[in-house]
Each structure stands twice: as structure tokens, then as C-alpha cells.
Amino acid sequence: MSARRLDRGGSDIDRSRPLEFAFDGQKVDGFHGDTIASALLASNIRIVARSFKHHRPRGVWGAGVEEPNALVDVADLGRLTPNVRATVAPARPGLVARSVNASPTARADRYAFLDRFARFIPAGFYYKTFLWPNWRSYENRIRAMAGLGRVDPASVAGGRADQINAHCDLLVVGAGPAGLAAALQAGSAGASTILVDDGARPGGSLRHRAGVIDGAAAIDWAEAAVAELKRQGVEYLPSTTAFGVYDHNLVGLAQRRGEARPDTLWRVRARHVIVAAGAIERPLPFANNDLPGIMSADAALIYLRRYGVIVGERIVVATNNDSAYEVADALAEAGAAVTVIDSRANGRAGKLASDVRFGRRLTSARGRQVVEGAMLNDGATIAADCILVSGGWTPTVHLFCQARGKLAWRDELAAFAPAGPTSLLSVAGAAAGAISLADTLASGAKAAREFCGGAAPIPVSAGRENTLRIDPIWSSAERTDRVWIDYQSDVTAKDVELAARENFVSVEHLKRYTTLGMATDQGKTSNIGGLALMAEITGRQIAEVGTTTYRPPYAPTSFASLAGLRGGALMSPLKRLPLEAAHRARGAVFREYGGWLRPAYYGGGPGEPQIQEEARQARRSAAIFDASTLGKIEVVGPQAAEFVDFIYYNAMSTLRPGRCRYGLMLSESGIVFDDGVLARLGEDRFLVSCSSSHVGAVHARLEEWRQDRFDRKRLFIHNATSHLATVTVSGPRAKALLSELALRIDLDDSALPHMAVCDGDFQGGEMRVARVSFTGDRSYEISVPADRAEDLWMQLIELGKRFEAAVIGVEALMILRAEKGYIGIGKDTDGATMPHDLGMAGPRERRLDEYVGRRSLFTEEATRADRRQLVGLSVSAGEPPLATGAHGVEAVGSKQRSIGYVTSSYMSPTLGFPIALGLIERGASRRGEAVDIRHLGEMRRATIGAPCAFDLGGTRLNA
Amino acid sequence: MQLFPCPFCGPRDETEFHYGGEAGNVRPEGANVSADFWANYLWFRANPTGPSREIWMHMTCGEFFVMTRDASTHVVADSSPNSGREP
Numbered sequence A: 001m002s003a004r005r006l007d008r009g010g011s012d013i014d015r016s017r018p019l020e021f022a023f024d025g026q027k028v029d030g031f032h033g034d035t036i037a038s039a040l041l042a043s044n045i046r047i048v049a050r051s052f053k054h055h056r057p058r059g060v061w062g063a064g065v066e067e068p069n070a071l072v073d074v075a076d077l078g079r080l081t082p083n084v085r086a087t088v089a090p091a092r093p094g095l096v097a098r099s100v101n102a103s104p105t106a107r108a109d110r111y112a113f114l115d116r117f118a119r120f121i122p123a124g125f126y127y128k129t130f131l132w133p134n135w136r137s138y139e140n141r142i143r144a145m146a147g148l149g150r151v152d153p154a155s156v157a158g159g160r161a162d163q164i165n166a167h168c169d170l171l172v173v174g175a176g177p178a179g180l181a182a183a184l185q186a187g188s189a190g191a192s193t194i195l196v197d198d199g200a201r202p203g204g205s206l207r208h209r210a211g212v213i214d215g216a217a218a219i220d221w222a223e224a225a226v227a228e229l230k231r232q233g234v235e236y237l238p239s240t241t242a243f244g245v246y247d248h249n250l251v252g253l254a255q256r257r258g259e260a261r262p263d264t265l266w267r268v269r270a271r272h273v274i275v276a277a278g279a280i281e282r283p284l285p286f287a288n289n290d291l292p293g294i295m296s297a298d299a300a301l302i303y304l305r306r307y308g309v310i311v312g313e314r315i316v317v318a319t320n321n322d323s324a325y326e327v328a329d330a331l332a333e334a335g336a337a338v339t340v341i342d343s344r345a346n347g348r349a350g351k352l353a354s355d356v357r358f359g360r361r362l363t364s365a366r367g368r369q370v371v372e373g374a375m376l377n378d379g380a381t382i383a384a385d386c387i388l389v390s391g392g393w394t395p396t397v398h399l400f401c402q403a404r405g406k407l408a409w410r411d412e413l414a415a416f417a418p419a420g421p422t423s424l425l426s427v428a429g430a431a432a433g434a435i436s437l438a439d440t441l442a443s444g445a446k447a448a449r450e451f452c453g454g455a456a457p458i459p460v461s462a463g464r465e466n467t468l469r470i471d472p473i474w475s476s477a478e479r480t481d482r483v484w485i486d487y488q489s490d491v492t493a494k495d496v497e498l499a500a501r502e503n504f505v506s507v508e509h510l511k512r513y514t515t516l517g518m519a520t521d522q523g524k525t526s527n528i529g530g531l532a533l534m535a536e537i538t539g540r541q542i543a544e545v546g547t548t549t550y551r552p553p554y555a556p557t558s559f560a561s562l563a564g565l566r567g568g569a570l571m572s573p574l575k576r577l578p579l580e581a582a583h584r585a586r587g588a589v590f591r592e593y594g595g596w597l598r599p600a601y602y603g604g605g606p607g608e609p610q611i612q613e614e615a616r617q618a619r620r621s622a623a624i625f626d627a628s629t630l631g632k633i634e635v636v637g638p639q640a641a642e643f644v645d646f647i648y649y650n651a652m653s654t655l656r657p658g659r660c661r662y663g664l665m666l667s668e669s670g671i672v673f674d675d676g677v678l679a680r681l682g683e684d685r686f687l688v689s690c691s692s693s694h695v696g697a698v699h700a701r702l703e704e705w706r707q708d709r710f711d712r713k714r715l716f717i718h719n720a721t722s723h724l725a726t727v728t729v730s731g732p733r734a735k736a737l738l739s740e741l742a743l744r745i746d747l748d749d750s751a752l753p754h755m756a757v758c759d760g761d762f763q764g765g766e767m768r769v770a771r772v773s774f775t776g777d778r779s780y781e782i783s784v785p786a787d788r789a790e791d792l793w794m795q796l797i798e799l800g801k802r803f804e805a806a807v808i809g810v811e812a813l814m815i816l817r818a819e820k821g822y823i824g825i826g827k828d829t830d831g832a833t834m835p836h837d838l839g840m841a842g843p844r845e846r847r848l849d850e851y852v853g854r855r856s857l858f859t860e861e862a863t864r865a866d867r868r869q870l871v872g873l874s875v876s877a878g879e880p881p882l883a884t885g886a887h888g889v890e891a892v893g894s895k896q897r898s899i900g901y902v903t904s905s906y907m908s909p910t911l912g913f914p915i916a917l918g919l920i921e922r923g924a925s926r927r928g929e930a931v932d933i934r935h936l937g938e939m940r941r942a943t944i945g946a947p948c949a950f951d952l953g954g955t956r957l958n959a
Numbered sequence B: 001m002q003l004f005p006c007p008f009c010g011p012r013d014e015t016e017f018h019y020g021g022e023a024g025n026v027r028p029e030g031a032n033v034s035a036d037f038w039a040n041y042l043w044f045r046a047n048p049t050g051p052s053r054e055i056w057m058h059m060t061c062g063e064f065f066v067m068t069r070d071a072s073t074h075v076v077a078d079s080s081p082n083s084g085r086e087p
């Protein structure tokens, strides 16, 4: 047990700035520049998490984004972030980290006993076992134990995430040797370039792998390259992960800024993308290969050179390729006793490693909680406190594959690599399969040059060049449940074998059956091992087995970043009335109606008594209400009359100027799309009034038809909804009230009859009055520019006091219109309602010209006798209103069948009994019949009648 | 997110656009449109895998236009103003 911080070294840490944080309740020391993982290793904390399924102790495996094991929940900056990779998250003073999936701590986890039952919990165990009586009866308990990390609902990010939109000629992903060479080339060519890297410091592998570039040490060259790029105007974004490539080269970036706010989301539209994301080292299969102390060889070199941490004293390096020798040499030089176990017969001797054994493999790791030794296939055992493994390298092709790039299997890499660039995205460096530093630098420069030219010389590297010479190992001697393939999802060689035996041999099935490659790491270390093992078991080539689909995000991305400002009230912003402040001053209770925030009723309180009183008073004397949400779309031009005839179900061109007509708009399938009043303001000028929630859709539809079949120079459409505010005065005393207001219009019924419109003057500005009624009473809709609305409103309210006028909200208005049988679109109609279902068969029978939806009104479906038709529904006096949504039912044998439903239902204060509207099969011909109405198991009786329940003769319109 | 070229405003994010159907879906009119013919106009689409001529509306400027786009690769080959009565 002896990982420790060396006295010197560590390019990324600042030893002059020590810090302290907590892990599982334990104090941990570190330096500024440490990750949580490097500080834990420096403190020799080996068990950092418990595995997902079996609660096995797990240690740090890697040093980057691919980390499968070291997940922690981090409380820092005032919020709790679950499932943070300790290998990426910076150690910060005062931070509190907790291992995931462990209780109370990773070291002393109470579910550790589960591992003893591991062989009873194979892949698919849950699906097969918890079937009786049904999965749901087990789900809650299982889910409580499953999953990683904890979400704290009380934890709220300090502010909303920034979202930045950007565009550039070239986006380079990765600031390692290939990415830097590409960016330098693009910068020299003058291309606008953004360079991103998920590390805090530039260089990628140059920060820990030895090399000399253009005469400088690799790491110094990297720092100098970034300085040069900044001078050229290249935007360099460190600590930023490119997590997804979307259509047409939109790339999502998550930028970590170390602030209380969530990560900043960048949406970068790049003409070209170069992915230089490197490669990820793979594990090797042997028994107990998941014990803490077993880690990626490359990661050990990172901890040594970047953080000054040596991961063990007696180290076994197990490899099947050349890349681990630099690690072995460096650790030996740093003072560790190193034994290299090379599975190849002809490996390459290390310089300093004391003991190299060729042609040997590890069969198992020994140790209970952490590594204590290694067993070889020749029977030898070696005492060790750390086993470093290098099973080869997997190019990071995720972004390339998201962009629909195609992969090819490369034997010399024992991995899939890009077969070639796409038209918008190319891959360079280790991600493209380059091995030597010279090739890596050249491939980056070349990729940029192909896109944008550039004359910068390709950086020249010197010194020993990397080789790989991999001889892959995909399976251990025995495929037992102790040989881990996927650390994070606890998938073993035995699980893969079971999947093969049960014929889940397709990689996509393998993934879903075993969970191989799922969870936060998405199998970055395990996918290739898993599918190669499947290939071996099923006797296929690896290329034949293929890979699963790569989907964004490459690394976990916070919802808060993606949401940005779109949260809370801004999630789906409501439209607001110009008179909102005036309504609030009157104590309005607001609700959302079709995307608008409108007064439901006034005066607070429980609602129902106030609503009933508002509706009663409206009938008794007068009502004043805000009708500003009604759509107001102007149709202007010589073709306007022809246009409205085509748009409306009702013939409209016969309308005289100064008059209004109610009409329906249909969809081409004959379904009622909207209703409202059309006013003809002049020969060539109409005003379309449409439902509040439908303005955008109606406007778009009018534009579509205008542009599709009319002369766009002779027809114009203008949406004036937000320009005007409308206040309606309704009721028997409406005219008397209005006559007190100086509007300079003739209110006499001969000059302004029902369904007429005229222009007037309000305070020297424009004003329009329409005698249109949604209440059934004499009504005046008064429209003024929105900035005059408050004056109009206040004057009407003041006058209204003398006439005992009620200020009413939407709820009372709904009662008034339902008493009259006036429909609300989408409430009293549904996706099957045609105009003749609403009792408006006239135009269907009479009109011979074309209009939207006409032909659909004569289909077999449209002429069925059993269509659902609008009816009124009444119940006996003294009964409560029917439930809206309750179904009309009729018996079919022993069962019941729906014959329609209640669409609107209210208590009418004026009538003194409940009223309701409904869509009922054959309703129009069933007036007087009683129907059964069923709601939540309760049965009631209702009588079918006409939709209109109040003032059948319509005399109140002129009263 | 796709990038669509509005003939009037230039390239914009697809969220600014509304799909208006396949181009060339001519509205049958007159007294004797058969039910089949009408149903074909309303509901039946070629939905090709590959290049397809589509009607789109740019919601921010209100213009409808014709775009040739590969429904499989999402490559946009061309966009042009809607001439009005074009089939």
C-alpha cells in the first residue's frame, strides 16, 4: 500500500498552493492543479467507489474522461453534482466528495456482501427473475438499489447556464499533437479556428509522453503552440468537451468554468471539423482484473509526470504492446520495483525495468480489498501493490461516428479506426490510428491543409518514436464471472458468454442484454473488448460483429447546460396582456389559457362563488372584460375578397363593408380548424378574428394559401394582434354605459346594428368598435392601440360603477358562452369534428365554389349517419353539473361503448341549473332522449337538447 | 440541427422553419374529384429515401420556398423561392 506523492515533479500541480477537501468523510490533501483522483492517489486512498451491480471495491482506473470506476458525488460551489469523474474534476479547497453506490463509504460498504452472490446474478437476472406477479411489484425496491450517484432535489445551481452560439471555418477537437498541428496550419492559412480540449492544460499526450518537437521538449512545444495560436487569433477553449456532432456540423461543447453556474453550452457551427481526440487504453482480461490498484499503464504515467504521484512501490506492468515500456521505464526511474509481463514472445526490453518476462500472461490478480499480487500463466506469483495494464488502444472515434463516419478494422492497431473522412469532418492523430509522434503531427497538419491550405511547416519530432506491435488478448483462460470486461456495468466474460449462448449475438443485443457499454462511461474502455470476445466465442471476425451505434453525448452533459435560460417561467413563456397590471390591481387570479396569462376571475378567494357572481351580474346589467387575446389578422388587397371565400367555409365575399360575419375555417381534411368573426372594413380590406390560442397557426395558414395560389403583389396579410388591445362591454346596459364614453361614433342600432363594425376616436387616436357577441348579450368590442388600453380600461371601469357593471374573467365568460351553445375550438370540437356536426350544414349544401376542405366534407366518413354531433346536455334540477370529459355510454351486450363525451359543463347562475355541451353520436336527431353518462365508474342520466340553453330567440343581442 | 438556406434570409437553424409538405402535391379541384384522388392529395406521400423536393416556411420572415434535400443524408442541394402557382 504505497501510492504517494514524490518530492518533486508534476507539470500540472502548483506545490505552493496546497488545498484540502473531503472524501467519504476523510480529509484529503492536494495541490492546486490536482484532480480529485490524483489527490486521492497521492494520499494512497485506493478504494474510491463500489461497482454498480456487485458492490465490488473499485479504485481509480484511468486519468481522463473514460474513467469507469472513480465516480463521486461532489458538493462544491453550492451545489451537488452526481456521478462526477474524479479523474477529470479539479480538486478544489473545501469540496466534499462522496463515492457513488456505497453506503456509508466505499471502504466499508454495507452491500459488499452482494459480491458473494455474484454468480446468482448473471446478465438478464432481473428480467428473468422478477416476473411474478409482475415486474412493477419489484420495480421500486430494485430501482432504489440500482443506479449510480444521488440527485439532491434541494441542490440548485447558482444561476442559469450561459449558452453561446458561434461559427467558424474550422473546429479542432483536441489540443494534443495532432490538434495543435492542425490548428497551427489553419491559423497560418487565416481560417477562423476554434480549438477545444477537455483538459485544463494543452498538449494531451505531450504532457506525459516523452518527445522532442522542433527542438523543444514536447510539453514546452505544446505551451508555445497555444501562445502562437492565440497570437494568430485562434480561439482556444480549455476544460471544454466536444460532446456531440449534429446535423450540418453543429457541434455541442460543454465548457467547465469552475463557477457556481452549470457548464456553459456552446453551439458551434463549423464549416469543417477535425477530430484529434486521441485514443483510450484498454484493460486486459484476467481474473479479478477489477481490484483497486489495477489501472491503465498510461494513466500511471500521467499521474507520475503531471501530478508527481507514483502509484505503487512494487509494480507489475502487464502488456501486449510496446506502449507500456515507457511507463515501466519511468516508474523504475522514479524508484518503483517494476516487473513487465509481456504476452508477446518477442517484446522490447525496457531500459531500466529490472525484470521483463516475455510470453507470459496474467491469469489472476490476488488480493481481497486491493491488489496484493499477480499470478502468471507459468504458475509464478509476483507480490505487487499495483498492476498496470495495457491491452492496446481504442481510437476515440465517437464524434466521427456521430457524423456518420464509417469505421474499418485495422489489425495492426487491433482496433476500429476511421475508414476515411466525411465531407464535413476529418480525423487526425491517434484517433485516426497514428502511432508515432511524427505521424500524429503530420496527420493533423495534413487534415487542416486539405481543408484550408496553409503553408506552416509540419512540426518535426525527434527522439525515439513510438511503436505498438500489438498482439491482442481478448479472453482469459477461463471465461469466468471474475474476469471483468466492463467495469462500470459489472459485465464479466461469463455474461458475454451467456449472451452468446442465449443467442444475443448481435452487438446491439449484447449491449442491451448485458448492459455492456452502458452508463456514464458508455463503454469507452470496454466496448472493443466485449465485442472482440463475442467474435471469438461465436467464431466470427471482429469486423463482422461490428460496433454499437455511437450517439451523443460523448461524455455526460448536464441538463442545466442544455436548458440554459429555458427553465421555470421561461420553460414555455406565456404571452402577457397589455392590461396585466390593471388586472392585478383589481385582484385578478391569473391562469394560463392557450398560452396566454389571463384573469380567470377577480377578487381572490376560492373562485367558484366569484365566478358565479361575475356571470350572474353580466346578465343582469353589464360585463367588462379583456378580449385582447383574440387574433386580429388583416387581409388587404384586390384579391382579398376572393381569398377569404377560399379560406372560410362560409361565403364571405357577399359581406358588405362595415359588416361582420361568423365563420369557420377548415383544414383540408374537412375538420374544423378555427372559428371567429370576419369583419369587412372596406372593399379590399378584411379583419380576421381568430381564437386566442390559434393566432400563429391561422396566420401561417393564411400565408401558405396566399403564397400558394394568389398573386402576392395583390394580397397582403398582416398580424396586428399585439398592436391592438380589446376591451368588451356586454350586457343589457352595455349601450347605456358606452354612450357615456366620448368615442365619436353613432351608437344607434340603425347606424351600428349587431354584426356591424365602425371606426371611431379615442383620445384623438384610432379606435374600432365591433358589435360582435360571445356572450349572447348586446356587446361592443372596443379595440385601441395597446398603449391606450389602460386609459380605456380605467374609464370603462369608472363608468361601469354607475351601471353596476361586473368586471369578469375568462371563467365567467366561459359560462356565458356555454349558456348560448357557442363553441370553443378544441374544447367543444375535436380532431374529427366537421362543420355539419356543429349544425352548420348550410355552406356544405349550397356552396359550389372551391374552399379549403370542401371535398373532404363529402367523403364516406363525412356522410356517416352516426357522426358525433354537438348537443346540449341537461340534468334534473338540483343535481350538480356533469363532469367535463365524462363519456356518454350505451350497452353492447354486457359491455358499454362510448357514444361521445361532455365537452363543457358549468353551473348557470342565471338559469339556476347546470348546463353542458357534448359531442354525441347522432346527437342532432336524438333531442329529448336520455343518455347514460359515465364518469369514474359513476353513472348519471342526462337529456339531449339543443346546444343553446338561454335566450333561444336571440332577442338579448339587441336588448 | 440542420442548417436551411432561406432564399430571402440566408442560412438559418432548422428550428426557425416549418415543414410544408412535399413539393408538387397539386390540389385537385372541381366537381368530380374522386375520393381516391382526394385521399391521395391529402395523405399519400412518396417519402423517398434520398433527394426530395420539399416545401418549407421560414417562420421568421413568413416566406414559403422549395428546398431540395436528401432525406437520408440531410444534404441540402438547393433552395429557391416559391414561384406561386408552381406544381
Ligand SMILES: [Zn+2]
Binding pocket: B006, B007, B008, B009, B010, B058, B060, B061, B062, B063
Ligand atoms: Zn426567411
